Amino acid sequence: MPDQSQKTRSVGSGPSGGGDGPSSPKVEKPNTDELLKRMRKVDPDQAKRYRQRTGQ
């Protein structure tokens, strides 16, 4: 698998996380075109095949 890490953009206030104070954030709706493609590719039965042992 190619390393996709370069695609990850740093947003917000960087490594220190939020810390933006008490003002309400402007919430953008994500550009869903690319995401919709990913979501359409998800096999509807993927979770049906997913079986795990109970862990802690």
Added chain:
Amino acid sequence: MAEPSNILFGIETEIGISRDQAEDLDVVAESIALVRSAAEPGVLLMRWDYGSEDPHADMRGFHVDELRQDTDEANYYAADAQRTLTHAEIKSDLVLSNGSRFYNDHAHPEYCTPECSTLDELIAQDRAGERILMACASKLSLERGSTVRLYKNNTDFRGHSYGCHENYLLPRSLPWSDLVKGVQAFLVTRQIFAGAGKFAIEEEDRFVSHEFQIAQRSDFFSELQSVDTMQRRPIVNTRDEPHANARLYRRFHVIIGDANMSTFATRLKVGSTALVLEALARDSRKPRPQLMDPLGALRSISRDANFKWEVRLQGAKPSTALEVQRFYLEASKSLCDLNEPWKKSVLQDWETVLDDLEKDVMTCRDRLDWVAKMALIREFQSSQGVENDDPWLQSLDLEYHRLDYAEGLYYGLEQSGVMRGVPDEVLVRRAMIYPPETTRALIRGKCVQKFAGAMESAQWDHVTLKIKGELFKISLLDLFRQEDIQAIAAVIDAAHSPEDLLSMKMVS
């Protein structure tokens, strides 16, 4: 000496694993293979010292004869005995150069961050773990000829849950009974920002229905406190394994949390919990909110479709999870030492999130997993005409947690630029190799980097080297002062061989 303001923390995450085109996948074998794909020169393999672990020790001052999970564990061991692998080979413990532990826990690859003293360190180390896991999955996929999928979540939607535990090193002087009484309502209500969201209601070993709830783990708790972690899980886990000087420290082992994809959520979850614990350590007798029915509240908050999160406090007094959280926020403001920048930052984020959740939960879709997941999947459901009981919803839920930059839905949100708090890439890459500079993990990591070949074993509180045929232990039990950590690190840096450590009286 243990100080309330110097709380260390770390995260241990059990990962879900599957592989395409693999009918009846042996998840244990797959987990072992995945962990072992990280083994390479400079990594300590199969040398974890289990001798000093005691999961039967209880904080309440006694020792249980058996855990509820002992029977399951015995059955697993019996099944695993057919594998012709030793216990050490099945566990496949690795200690990495960044001070982390990576191993097969039952049937899940588990990544444990090293001990951290700041949230920047923790977020970088947790992210580094994701990155290491993804590299292992790529390698194993090539070997197997089919895609290995990893999921940083907590359920298979069939009632089988696995954990993401947090650890907080606290002063032993904080009485256990005060700690339990003071923290319970916080742990039950913090899911309003720490939940990872789930398109399912479950019970142990079974799927119940398709409704959305805000937390993945809240279906799986049925005790107020106990030492168990796999069956009849408790809100407060009483395991007493400090992995430090037991006279001075206790490790608070939090098992109730979800695995977060959002680094903002991880940061707020661990940061707020650390502040609540610090406030308790400073004044454990200050009255805290007491829930009338903590276990009922845990479920009802998670499943509340209207996000009102109403609870009853003792005396049947009506309240909400938001009000309970605001109490803890104000107590943290007034009691904690806020000289460290991360603490102020967490308080600001905590307050803003509570305000935003109160106004309109959707405003938090850029920060909190449960809101981001719910919004994304509901919009998809609406645009595609997917019914509420379509199992596609669980599949999309699962893929939100996929550790794959090209396929995972959470990572897709990050790449679209809307998620806040994404850590600096440089820090993450560094954390894949190097330990935090501020904790004893620095010593563990440096020993692995320089002397893995001479290391006989490792544990959180010590490393043992074999030098000239004799065993020598470097104790980390009391190693928490910065000057002490840096002094020992300097000695290791200067050593050209393990024998040099002997001459420098580093080991005993």
